[in-house]
């Protein structure tokens with residue numbers, strides 16, 4: 056049941072049934088005294104229903120998600136037939152301007168939740184997002200992309216053992232559902248504590264807008280909104296059932312050099328499949344990086360130059376796979 060069937064107040068403004076408003080989260084100034092305003096776009100139907108949040112750009116360089124939320128707005132998919140849709144296309148406007156993951160104070164906003172009123176700049180943002188926005192939200196989807204050149208196959212990340220999140224992840228129907236524990240200080244962890252079911256979408260890589268990833272994200276939102284009966288679209292996009300991945304780990308570079316990817320992203324590979332070759336620039340060596348066991352390649356590092364030890368491929372670990380654990384340290388960022 057929605058938390059706000061009647062009265063909805065956000066950032067000090069009341070939004071009446073049938074109203075749409077752009078509000079601004081204003082918390083800080085740049086060193087130039089320029090005020091920073093984070094647009095929060097709210098569309099409320101006359102009919103009661105859930106309040107949902109679609110947020111992106113918590114990492115300023117993860118612009119696939121920003122484009123997904125932008126498309127929701129321009130295609131008017133954020134106009135509900137019932138309930139309320141809140142869109143925040145760019146939470147970390149600082150990072151977006153600088154094309155960087157972090158806040159200008161060097162902090163990662165997705166590691167400082169729940170933040171505090173008098174804390175660091177990033178901490179204050181986290182605090183106000185939790186205090187001002189999350190309490191009215193029934194469901195949320197937060198959009199991310201792989202760090203640097205690490206390209207994520209479209210996936211929904213949820214904690215294991217939560218039937219409601221699993222159901223929603225299946226409705227969203229990205230190709231993969233990855234079980235991953237909540238990271239300390241993340242928005243997802245804060246949402247779980249606030250008992251707001253949140254799906255975390257990962258797709259593509261930073262500073263890149265990938266049409267297939269964006270398409271997957273937008274279609275997932277359409278499916279969710281129709282599932283919640285907040286919209287009644289005639290042509291809800293059909294999707295294949297998502298593949299659940301219970302465990303995963305990273306395959307790392309065994310040498311520094313040029314990385315020549317073999318293009319298995321999103322595919323199932325057998326043990327021993329050559330995922331990429333690492334070469335030096337002088338034609339002296341070629342080293343094949345092989346899959347240590349079978350599984351789905353859910354992230355590929357598409358950087359041309361890699362260092363020894365760099366995470367190259369995020370590979371699912373199937374129940375049937377014999378895994379030599381020394382290959383792995385799971386550091387999948389979100």
Ligand SMILES: [Zn+2]
Pocket residue numbers: 113114117165198199200388389
């Ligand atoms: Zn992210």
